[in-house]
Amino acid sequence: MFPRSNVFRALHQWRSVPDGPPSHPLPLPLPLTPEPSSFVTAVRSSASLRVLKPLHAAVLRHHPDDLVLSVALACRYSQLGLPRAALSLLSPAAADPSLVPAGDTFLWNLLVRGLVESGAHDRALALYRQMRQPRGGAQPNNFTFPPVLKACSYLGDFEEGVKIHGDAAELGYESDVFVRNSLIAMYSKSGAVDTAKRLFDEMPDRSVVTWTTMIGALAQNGHPEEALALFRRMLEERVRPNRATFLTVMPCVIRIKEAGYVPNTNFALHDVEEETQVKSLYMHSEKLAIVFGLINTRPESTIRVHKNLRVCGDCHTATKFISKVTKRKIVMRDSHRFHHFSDGECSCGDYW
Numbered sequence: 387m388f389p390r391s392n393v394f395r396a397l398h399q400w401r402s403v404p405d406g407p408p409s410h411p412l413p414l415p416l417p418l419t420p421e422p423s424s425f426v427t428a429v430r431s432s433a434s435l436r437v438l439k440p441l442h443a444a445v446l447r448h449h450p451d452d453l454v455l456s457v458a459l460a461c462r463y464s465q466l467g468l469p470r471a472a473l474s475l476l477s478p479a480a481a482d483p484s485l486v487p488a489g490d491t492f493l494w495n496l497l498v499r500g501l502v503e504s505g506a507h508d509r510a511l512a513l514y515r516q517m518r519q520p521r522g523g524a525q526p527n528n529f530t531f532p533p534v535l536k537a538c539s540y541l542g543d544f545e546e547g548v549k550i551h552g553d554a555a556e557l558g559y560e561s562d563v564f565v566r567n568s569l570i571a572m573y574s575k576s577g578a579v580d581t582a583k584r585l586f587d588e589m590p591d592r593s594v595v596t597w598t599t600m601i602g603a604l605a606q607n608g609h610p611e612e613a614l615a616l617f618r619r620m621l622e623e624r625v626r627p628n629r630a631t632f633l634t635v636m637p638c639v640i641r642i643k644e645a646g647y648v649p650n651t652n653f654a655l656h657d658v659e660e661e662t663q664v665k666s667l668y669m670h671s672e673k674l675a676i677v678f679g680l681i682n683t684r685p686e687s688t689i690r691v692h693k694n695l696r697v698c699g700d701c702h703t704a705t706k707f708i709s710k711v712t713k714r715k716i717v718m719r720d721s722h723r724f725h726h727f728s729d730g731e732c733s734c735g736d737y738w
Contacts, residue, residue, distance in 0.1 A: 420444070422452050429458045435466055453479060453486065453493055457500035464503045472504035480509045483516045483523075491524040499533040507537035511546060518553070528559045532568040544576040567595050574603030594628050602634040610638040618681060629669065632677070636668040639677045642707035650700040672701040676708060676716060688715040696720050696738070706730050 425445055432438040438459070445455050456479070460472035479485045479497055486493050494517050501510035514534045517523040531554050538547035551560070551569055559565045566589055573582040586592070586600045597620045604613035617635045620627065627635075640647075653670075654663035667673075672693060679689035697705075697720040709716050710730030718725040726733035 420448060422449055422455055425449065425455055426458050429455070429462050432462055432466075435468065438462055438466065454496060457496040460500045461503045464505070469505040472500070473506050476500050476504060476506070480506070480513055483513060486524075488522045489524050491527055491530070494524045495527070495529050495533075498530065502533040502537050507540045510534065510537045511541070511543070514550075526553065526557060526559075528562040528565050531559060531565045535565075535568040535572045539572045539575040542576070544578070547572045547576065561589075563589070563591065563593055563596065567593070567599050570596070570599045570603060574599070574606060577607065579603055579607040579609070592625070594625055594631065597625055598628070598631040598634050601631065601638075605634060605638050610641065613638045614681065621682075632674055633665055633668055636673065636677060639680055640668075640673065640704065640708060642704065642711050645707050645711050647704060647707040650703065653698045653700040667700050670698060670701050672697055672718065673704060676705065679716075680708075680712060680714070685714070688717060691716065691718045693718065693720045696722055697725065702732065702736070702738075706732055 425441065425448075428441055429438065429445075432441060442459055445452070445459065449455055456475045460475040463469070463472040463475070476497060480501060486497060494513075498510050498513055498517070501507075501513060510533065514526075514530070514537075517526060517530070531550065534550055535547060538544070538550060551572075554560045554562075554565050554569070560569075566585055570582045570585050573579070573585070582600065582603045586596065589596060597616070601613045601616050601620070604610070604616060613635065617627075617631070617638075620631075649664045649667050651660060651663040651667070654666045672691060675691045675693075676689060679691070683689060697718060702725070705716055705718065705725075705727050707730065708714070709727040713729070716725075716727040718727065720738075722738055723734060725738070
């Protein structure tokens with residue numbers, strides 16, 4: 387067995403990268419007698435099932451009983467759209483927790499997280515309960531609670547989430563930033579936004595994930611104005627938003643579906659689910675610039691956007707609706723012309 391700290395660091399980095407294609411199209415070359423750590427790196431770098439499946443076969447040849455590699459493969463299968471294949475890798479250990487060494491929190495955590503990533507949320511909670519048993523289990527830590535709370539959120543099991551909150555408090559992890567972020571998310575997805583806000587307000591140090599989670603909690607529970615106010619406060623405190631922050635705040639600003647706007651997914655990636663397509667449309671630079679302008683300029687001022695490419699059709703349509711709903715004039719310069727938006731119309735007459 388190789389040093390667990392190295393594996394944990396590799397898996398943590400793996401889960402920290404943004405969604406999307408891995409940075410390497412092919413796995414890194416493996417030595418003639420590959421160590422498990424080499425496989426972890428190669429699995430993480432697999433860009434497709436065509437690459438991952440031969441790696442899986444090689445793992446079965448060299449390290450068929452390595453639980454860390456099983457979890458690594460399961461997570462990658464899930465990311466590539468095969469949760470059933472992922473679950474089949476984890477089912478033996480999930481069905482018989484005695485296969486997981488007692489007291490080995492690291493491996494228990496990997497298995498719980500792998501089950502959650504594979505969509506087996508009920509099994510993940512069952513395994514967590516087994517983990518808490520005085521005999522044969524292991525002591526949870528701050529890396530145990532985020533995936534378990536995520537499973538509670540997915541299943542809508544509020545009572546179990548409250549119990550797990552109690553476990554985290556009992557073990558001294560309630561104030562951990564990772565655990566606290568997950569608690570905020572769990573309570574908000576259960577409709578307990580007041581509890582989520584209390585947990586947020588009590589935090590002395592907040593990461594960008596904390597801010598984004600709380601903004602999303604307010605937005606999802608019907609408080610878009612409070613969500614925008616919190617976003618402004620985030621900027622005032624010089625916390626830099628990330629991609630997830632903008633995805634979260636965008637619907638609060640562009641509340642134009644009621645006015646008839648329908649996202650045109652023809653201008654989004656075609657090999658992903660519709661929900662992902664719509665989210666990708668929200669991230670177009672034109673919309674981000676307009677949102678930033680709406681938040682940071684006076685209500686009577688004109689928003690001006692310069693773009694070095696041709697504006698896409700969906701952004702053009704969305705900007706017309708934004709100008710109508712917000713009663714703001716928007717001037718957009720793209721590579722072809724100036725577009726003057728006002729009261730739902732564009733100077734180009736929808737021809738550019």
